[in-house]
Amino acid sequence: MSNAIVTTQSNFETEVMEASMTTPVLVDFWAPWCGPCRTLMPTLERVVDSHNGALKLAKVNTDEEPALSQMFGIRSLPTVVLFKDGKPVDGFMGAQPEGAIRAFLEKHLTAQAEILAEDEADAADTVIAPDLEERILLAQEKLTAEPEKEEHKAELADLLAQTGDADSARELLAGLTTLAESEAAKRVQTRLAFLEIAERAPSAIDLQDAIAKDGKNLAARHQLGTRFLNAGQAIAALDQFLTILRTDRKFENDLGRRSMLDAFLIIDDAEVVADYRRKLSTAVLA
Numbered sequence: 001m002s003n004a005i006v007t008t009q010s011n012f013e014t015e016v017m018e019a020s021m022t023t024p025v026l027v028d029f030w031a032p033w034c035g036p037c038r039t040l041m042p043t044l045e046r047v048v049d050s051h052n053g054a055l056k057l058a059k060v061n062t063d064e065e066p067a068l069s070q071m072f073g074i075r076s077l078p079t080v081v082l083f084k085d086g087k088p089v090d091g092f093m094g095a096q097p098e099g100a101i102r103a104f105l106e107k108h109l110t111a112q113a114e115i116l117a118e119d120e121a122d123a124a125d126t127v128i129a130p131d132l133e134e135r136i137l138l139a140q141e142k143l144t145a146e147p148e149k150e151e152h153k154a155e156l157a158d159l160l161a162q163t164g165d166a167d168s169a170r171e172l173l174a175g176l177t178t179l180a181e182s183e184a185a186k187r188v189q190t191r192l193a194f195l196e197i198a199e200r201a202p203s204a205i206d207l208q209d210a211i212a213k214d215g216k217n218l219a220a221r222h223q224l225g226t227r228f229l230n231a232g233q234a235i236a237a238l239d240q241f242l243t244i245l246r247t248d249r250k251f252e253n254d255l256g257r258r259s260m261l262d263a264f265l266i267i268d269d270a271e272v273v274a275d276y277r278r279k280l281s282t283a284v285l286a
Contacts, residue, residue: 007065023054023239024056025056025058026044026058026083027059029079030062031062031063032061034078039095040096054109055105090108150175153172153176154173156172161191169188173192187265187266191266195230197222198223202220207220218252218256225237228240238263238276242260245280264277
C-alpha cells in the first residue's frame with residue numbers, strides 16, 4: 001500500500017500534523033483484534049490510492065499506541081480522523097462503505113477548489129491588489145523616465161502578466177532585444193504560458209470533480225495546478241504537479257517535473273521553492 005504510513009507517537013507530529021499542512025492525512029485508528037477494522041482497512045487503501053498522492057493514509061495501532069488514542073479521545077474502533085492544516089477537521093466511526101467514505105472526503109477535498117473559484121470570480125472583476133497596483137505605477141514611471149532601458153520593460157511586463165493583462169505583457173516583451181533571452185524575459189514568458197493554459201481549462205470545481213472521479217486524470221491535475229498557480233496558491237499548485245511526476249514520468253514528456261521547474265521561476269516564496277526542490281529531487285531519484 002504505497003500511501004500508508006505506520007504511525008507512532010514518535011513520528012505522529014511529522015507524518016500527520018506537519019504533513020497535513022500541505023496534503024490531507026486520513027488517520028485510521030485500529031487494532032489487530034478488531035474485525036470491522038480489518039474490513040475497513042482495504043477500503044481506505046483503495047480510496048487513498050485512487051487520489052494518487054493528493055491524500056495520505058496513516059495507521060495507528062491503538063494497542064501499541066494507547067497515548068495517541070487517548071490524546072484524540074478514541075473510544076470506538078475503527079475510528080478514522082481527517083487532518084488538514086495541522087489539526088483534525090472531521091471523522092467517522094465504524095466500517096463505512098466505499099461510497100460513503102468518498103462522499104465524506106469530497107466536501108473537504110473540494111473546499112480548496114471552491115476557494116479558487118472565488119479567487120477567479122474576483123479576478124474576473126479585474127480587482128488588482130493595492131500593493132501590485134502601486135508596483136505597476138512605479139514601473140510605468142520608471143519606463144516613462146527611461147524608455148530605452150529594457151529592464152524597465154521586463155519588470156512592467158512581469159507585473160502586468162500577474163494581473164492577467166497578457167496582451168500588454170506580450171507587447172512589452174516584443175520590444176526587448178538585448179534582454180530577449182534574459183531570466184527576466186523567461187519569467188514573463190512562463191507566466192504567460194501558465195495564463196494560456198488556464199484560459200483554456202475548465203473551472204476549478206469541474207477539474208476537482210474530474211480528479212475525484214479519476215485520480216489518474218493527469219491532464220486535469222495539470223490544469224488545476226495551473227489555476228492554483230495563477231491564483232497565487234503556490235503550494236496547492238506544486239502538490240498537483242508533484243503528483244503528476246510521481247504518477248507517470250512519461251506523461252506529456254515529464255510534464256509534472258517541467259511544470260514544477262517553470263513554477264519555481266515565478267513563485268516569490270523562497271522557502272516554498274526550496275522545500276519543493278527537495279521534494280522534486282527525492283521524487284526524481286525514487
